[in-house]
Amino acid sequence: MRADKARNRDAVLAAAGRLFAEATDPDQVSMDAVAAAAGVGKGTVFRGFGDRHGLIRELYDDYATREFRTLPDNVLDVLTRTWDFKRTHRVLTLALEREGFTSPYRNDSYDRLHAHLTELVTRARGPRNAGFLAHALLAAVRSDLVEYLRERPGVDPREGLRDLVVSILGPESAYQGRGDENPR
Structure with a gap:
């Protein structure tokens, strides 16, 4: 170049x-x-x-590549980190999700997060539906949901994410790989 x-x-x-x-x-x-x-x-x-789609996608991919260079070995930490990333870059991530063909499902960072979560879910509960469950977990950290819940009183996203992970993986697996004990 x-x-x-x-x-x-x-x-x-x-x-x-x-x-x-x-x-x-x-x-x-x-x-x-x-x-x-x-x-x-x-x-x-x-x-x-x-075009604008290309610019948004390039900027998002640039930020996501730096943020997710290394991924936690724990589903809850991956989701929490993704939630925090989307809060930090809220307008950009909303723009990406609104852009139609450049949806959040069609970029390298989504593919990388999905593959990592699929692996973690597989380890926790086996391969059956692991790919689908990884998509479902990532749906819980979509930017439009992050934005919707941003100003809602009484909503604790971290607690909600923890409960979601526990309901899918069980209490032990949700904290596996963290090095700390289950706080429940």
């Missing part, structure tokens, strides 16, 4: 990251705004990422 192209790519991703972090709604971040914030022309953004 040419040096100026790499510099522009980095500037666009950094600008998009700032804009998504400051926004309250995904629709507030336009390609025009990203180009202006990055100090490049709109054509540079489109050539580098194709």
Whole structure:
């Protein structure tokens, strides 16, 4: 990659990251705004990422790759970390989930989390329906749910995730690999 192209790519991703972090709604971040914030022309953004979908996906994948470079060996910790990631990057992850063909099910980080959870579920209860259960567990940390529950009084996502994992894997398996005792 040419040096100026790499510099522009980095500037666009950094600008998009700032804009998504400051926004309250995904629709507030336009390609025009990203180009202006990055100090490049709109054509540079489109050539580098194709369209808004491509930019959102690239930024999300960049953040997710760093966050999930190593994965916990425990289902509850994977889900809690995913929940926290989606709270931190709430507007960006909402944008990804709203983008139709670039759904959260069609990206490398989802595939990696799903494969890891499938392995953990298989270890805990065998291979029967492990892939489906991994998808169901990941559905509990979808950005739209994280957003919906964000301001709800009396909702403790960590407790809810723990109860979900316990109901699927049993009390011992939910904490397996953590190095601590079951707090229940």
